[in-house]
Each structure stands twice: as C-alpha cells, then as structure tokens.
Amino acid sequence: MKGKITKDIPPQSLTGEQVLYERIRTVKPPKTSDVGGNGHEKKMDGYGNWHNWHKESISWELSYWTDLTLRHNLDVMHIEKNVLDNIMYTVMNVKDKSKDNVRSRIDVSRFYGRPELHVDDQGRVPFPIWRLPLKEKKKLL
Numbered sequence: 001m002k003g004k005i006t007k008d009i010p011p012q013s014l015t016g017e018q019v020l021y022e023r024i025r026t027v028k029p030p031k032t033s034d035v036g037g038n039g040h041e042k043k044m045d046g047y048g049n050w051h052n053w054h055k056e057s058i059s060w061e062l063s064y065w066t067d068l069t070l071r072h073n074l075d076v077m078h079i080e081k082n083v084l085d086n087i088m089y090t091v092m093n094v095k096d097k098s099k100d101n102v103r104s105r106i107d108v109s110r111f112y113g114r115p116e117l118h119v120d121d122q123g124r125v126p127f128p129i130w131r132l133p134l135k136e137k138k139k140l141l
Contacts, residue, residue, distance in 0.1 A: 016066030024060065029053040092140075093131050100128060 014022070027046065047053070059065055059075075089097035105125050109118040119125055132140065 016068060020060065020066050024053065024056055027053045029056045031056050031058065091130060091132055092137055100131065101125075 062075075085097075086099055088094075090100050092098075093100070102119055102123070102125055105117055105119045108114055116126060117128060
C-alpha cells in the first residue's frame with residue numbers, strides 16, 4: 001500500500017523447469033490448440049489457490065522455452081518469420097497459404113468499402129494490386 005513499509009519479501013522466482021514440472025504438469029491444463037480462445041470457461045482444480053493456469057500455451061513445446069528467464073517476452077525471430085511468410089504467401093498467391101482468399105474478400109465487402117476488391121456474383125475474386133503477376137514473380141525469385 002502507498003506510504004506503508006512492508007517487511008514481507010517477494011516469493012522466490014521459479015525456473016522454467018519448476019514452472020513446467022511443479023505447476024503445469026501437476027495441474028495438467030488443456031493445450032491451447034484443444035480449447036482455443038482463452039480457455040477460461042473451465043477452471044482447473046486449485047485455480048487461484050496455488051496456480052492460475054487456464055490452458056498450456058503452445059509456446060511450452062519450444063525446446064528452449066523452459067530455459068528462458070522471461071518467458072513472457074515475445075520471440076521476435078519467430079514473429080518476423082511468420083510476418084514475412086504471410087506477406088510472401090499473399091504477394092505470391094500461394095494456394096492454401098495466402099491470407100487473400102474468398103472469405104477475406106467477403107469480410108472486405110462487409111466491413112470496408114473498396115468495391116474493387118469485392119467478390120462478384122459468380123464468386124470470382126478480382127486481381128488485387130498487391131498480388132504479383134507471373135512475370136514479376138519470376139523476377140522476384
């Protein structure tokens with residue numbers, strides 16, 4: 001509290017291995033991929049008393065995750081790779097990888113203007129300015 005002096009010392013920080021084996025493995029929270037969303041719908045036994053786990057992040061599957069001192073820091077290398085992958089998939093129009101698909105175009109028509117990007121009555125999607133034609137793809141590669 002403001003203005004009060006406390007003699008309590010903060011609890012000792014847990015290592016990644018302690019968090020993993022003493023907490024996560026004993027609670028056995030569901031994986032993010034299984035519950036999706038935020039996983040708050042079902043509280044695990046002991047929640048709020050000795051743990052605060054709703055779900056286990058997929059990040060714990062990274063081989064080095066338990067060794068990180070600050071696990072809540074973002075993994076910049078993987079974020080950069082994912083952003084670049086998504087940009088390249090979209091620009092190169094990689095089938096089943098591009099973020100530019102019929103569903104995204106329907107969202108464009110629902111939430112934004114840009115009629116030049118809307119899906120037409122036959123379900124065709126107009127060619128956007130950000131997608132490279134074949135000749136330009138070959139130049140890039």
